[in-house]
Amino acid sequence: MLYKSFNNVCVLSVPLIQISESKTLEELRAHCEPLTDYMATAGCLRCLSTLMDKDKLVEDILRFQVILRVRGPLQRYLRRISWSEEGKGPTKLGDLLAFSTGSNVIPPMGLTPAPTIEFQMGKYPIAYTCANCLRLPIHHRYEDFKMNMDFGIQNTQGFGMI
Known part of the structure; x- marks a missing residue:
């Protein structure tokens, strides 16, 4: 059963x-x-x-x-995420979803396991797609964070999706 x-x-x-x-x-x-x-x-x-x-x-x-x-x-x-920066850089919401989960759309039955965000020392973001875990780098300046996030996400091909 x-x-x-x-x-x-x-x-x-x-x-x-x-x-x-x-x-x-x-x-x-x-x-x-x-x-x-x-x-x-x-x-x-x-x-x-x-x-x-x-x-x-x-x-x-x-x-x-x-x-x-x-x-x-x-x-x-x-919905709560402020995308005021949307359109000001190369990374879009769909890119972030694909990078962090391996899927470019939210599945109809939701994401399992529930997505998590962790913080790490380092320059670029790391995604563990099987666990739906996104590790964000810690930076002193927002501009550095955004630049390295965009670079990290845009330079990952991810599961054959282009």
Whole structure:
């Protein structure tokens, strides 16, 4: 089943295992009780009338936890970035996305794992695309930072995308 493969990934793995392994409707309801607020937030709160409801419930909770919970913050983050410098240099938002994730578009199901930014001593940015991690160089002057970011991103061919 779908939820078996996510047990080690999901923060809610113990409650989800308990829900998925419930043997009676009463046991299912008892395991769901502590998650009532979470399920309401996730849009998964429902009346459990049969034991068969557990599979769909676990699937919906996982969909929220793994996909939907990450999509909103990422989209807000990308909107919040001030692109007042956009158009003043060679690097565009799509270039930065391709450099840091290996994809020139945000996938419909979001990015997994969630993107992270780290800071490092060095001259140029480094991307770990499998981990969706962008390491930014620390500079004393913004002009140096921007110049080295543009150079680092523009001189990376990246996965055959031109």
